[in-house]
Amino acid sequence: MAGRTTAEAVQNFLDPLQRAISCVTQEVLSVGGGYHASPASNPQQRHVLTIHNSPAVLGRDRLFALDLVQHYRVVEGEEARGPWKVSTVAYYYTLTIAATAQEVLGYHWHPQGRSDITYPHLHLYEGVGTLRHNLRKAHLPTGRIAVEDILRLTITHFLVTPLRKDWETILAETQDAFQQWRTWGGSHPPGA
């Protein structure tokens, strides 16, 4: 989101988020870090947005609850997106069963954290076991996934033993080639 001032850019970022979460909760957002610009010399410095009373219990049936945190920076934008814009640099969305606080799933992206996993990812937690009926029909949104993403997952997280030692290089090279030619990334193809 962009604005003529840093404050306007942040406001233009927050307004639609508050409107969006109002569909499922009356909780409000809390923001730490003010409206000042994020110095380019310190990429670690970021603002924080979260739900004030978290997790927020969702909907009229109050079966699920949501933890939400975003990190963002206020940076100078390009002409059509400026002179100031807000850039999201990390997020944490975790859905829990409200009554038990048991985690069900989490969409996370924390490239600056202590975890080795720096790409956006989806966690499935123990709570999915109690929701098997719902999950069979659920279409969990993701970004576009390459074949290489799945092959890497089988090796690094499900302990498939690769047939060649240079598997990391091979997968990086073939995925780079794919990404140079693909026509869309994101979670939805154009027009979908």
Added chain:
Amino acid sequence: MATVPPVTTNGHIDLTQEEAYALLDREAQCRLGMSAQAFITAWEAGQFDDDPDRPDVMYVAMLLPLAE
């Protein structure tokens, strides 16, 4: 000692530096049973590095910039 301010509007709350730290402290106490300062010390010492993706740990860690 600052406290987390009550919700009074349907917009958003701009936390002061003290309120931001209080929110971090509240969540660290609630989720992990430790103070914000104890969490910061443990996090920076790598005491959660065996499983930094634990959802309660990751959630509090995501709030760490509130202490800056």
